[in-house]
Amino acid sequence: MISVHNLSYKYPGYSRLVLNDISLEVQRGEFVGIVGPNGAGKSSLCYALAGFIPHFYCGSLKGTVEVAGKIIADTTLGELAGSVGMVVQNPFNQITGARFTVLEEVAFGLENLGIPRDQIVPRVEETLALVGLQGFEERSPFALSGGQQQRLAIASVIAMRPDVLILDEPTSQLDPVGTRDVFAALHSLTQTGMTTVVLVEHKLEWIASFATRVIAMVDAKILADGNPLEVLVDPHIQEVGVGATRYTQAARLAQRRGLIPQDRALPVTLKDTQRFFEEPSHD
Ligand SMILES: Nc1ncnc2c1ncn2[C@@H]1O[C@H](COP(=O)(O)OP(=O)(O)O)[C@@H](O)[C@H]1O
Numbered sequence: 001m002i003s004v005h006n007l008s009y010k011y012p013g014y015s016r017l018v019l020n021d022i023s024l025e026v027q028r029g030e031f032v033g034i035v036g037p038n039g040a041g042k043s044s045l046c047y048a049l050a051g052f053i054p055h056f057y058c059g060s061l062k063g064t065v066e067v068a069g070k071i072i073a074d075t076t077l078g079e080l081a082g083s084v085g086m087v088v089q090n091p092f093n094q095i096t097g098a099r100f101t102v103l104e105e106v107a108f109g110l111e112n113l114g115i116p117r118d119q120i121v122p123r124v125e126e127t128l129a130l131v132g133l134q135g136f137e138e139r140s141p142f143a144l145s146g147g148q149q150q151r152l153a154i155a156s157v158i159a160m161r162p163d164v165l166i167l168d169e170p171t172s173q174l175d176p177v178g179t180r181d182v183f184a185a186l187h188s189l190t191q192t193g194m195t196t197v198v199l200v201e202h203k204l205e206w207i208a209s210f211a212t213r214v215i216a217m218v219d220a221k222i223l224a225d226g227n228p229l230e231v232l233v234d235p236h237i238q239e240v241g242v243g244a245t246r247y248t249q250a251a252r253l254a255q256r257r258g259l260i261p262q263d264r265a266l267p268v269t270l271k272d273t274q275r276f277f278e279e280p281s282h283d
């Protein structure tokens, strides 16, 4: 579904590579979490997957990016709209300002896709319910709180049902309930097997619970890529400042204090933490 080969990129007027020889394959239905310190290149990778690089940001690009069978560099953003959708880091930037209500805002992208009018309202309603915005149809997008605007930005993209959803820190304005809603909605979309999700997120516990794969980026490169249960306890990830879930931190402390054998794999979620502490130690 996503195929990236030897992708390197510099923003116009800058000499530094922000993506340095990235290669990556993602299958349909995967839920990929991207983690990494600030400046690692996570947003830039999202832009490259969504076509903002090179169609909006020029600069120097090497290598190829293919999403849903389309070579990004050879496909216009308009032609990509049904294949890949992106929720940008700041939800305020995503709101078009062209529409007066939440309902119209979500309908906007569907109209542009040429969806028949009689299908638009039911689809908007369904999507607003999925992100917890039912009842807000007639509000002005600008009268919403930051968290509600973030849900709206996500709804506007999800409604178009792209094959690939790219979300750059989509829960930054949300409380834990809102964060759970968004992750649950994305999870249900990937469970259909039709939607592929790539999501940048600092809240590692949510990544641990929902992502099927984690990619850790640092300094324009991929440092680790694999099963969340392995990547999120990788000591290299700690060293570059990605951190660890509080479960991993507690377990590591218990190991350091000699309470748990050193060879026991560290947990990342509450569920495997219980197992970690319940299993009898070897001695
Ligand atoms: N529009 C831009 N023009 C020039 N440099 C940029 C631009 N956006 C980001 N950068 C630089 O690219 C590097 C990677 O940034 P970014 O992809 O935003 O990383 P992350 O999302 O991991 O924080 C940073 O050094 C940042 O300053």
Ligand SMILES: [Mg+2]
Pocket: 042, 043, 044, 089, 168
């Ligand atoms: Mg970013």
